[in-house]
Amino acid sequence: MKQIVVAITGATGSVYALHLLQRLGQNQEVFVHLVVSLWGERVMVEETGKTLAEWLAFLPGDRIRLHNHGDLASPLASGSFPIDAMVVIPCTMGTLGSLACGLSSNLIERAASVALKEKRPLVLVARETPLSSIHLQNMLTLSNAGAMILPPVPTFYCHPKTVDDIIDSTVDRVLDSLHLADTNTKRWS
Secondary structure: OEEEEEEEOOOOOHHHHHHHHHHHHOOOOEEEEEEEOHHHHHHHHHHHOOOHHHHHOOOOHHHEEEEOOOOOOOHHHOOOOOOOEEEEEEEOHHHHHHHHHOOOOOHHHHHHHHHHHOOOOEEEEEOOOOOOHHHHHHHHHHHHHOOEEOOOOOOOOOOOOOHHHHHHHHHHHHHHHOOOOOOOOOOOO
């Protein structure tokens, strides 16, 4: 079973994380380690009207483990804990900047730092616009360190009909980056 860390920070775009959790919940071969920042929880309620407990209903209880954002003694904080990949969705510029500087003041930052040092896939769904040169430099630093910067840019070649279709085009890219593409992924044909 693949071990995937999903981290949710306080940037707008929590619906991307919700759609990702729904899709991961459909994959019987995935175990999710979920870490949500305090602001991530607040934004998800503001944007979706759903609490974290309601979000967790999308994954079978035997295939998800919620880790406390402040718990630096979590197994995710160690390179000896075998994860296959990590995605931060959405990723604030504050989190991205901390990662670019090598800071680890919470479990999201520490787990991402571990993914980088262990050369494991790290996908950052960076949410901000416009981007300052500081943001761009931090993204370049992380890209050079092995992270994938994957802003939620919609695709229109599949002729989306709903906002959910647009969100899923980004989630499809995230799943591809985690090597977990599924039959729901829309492709250019």
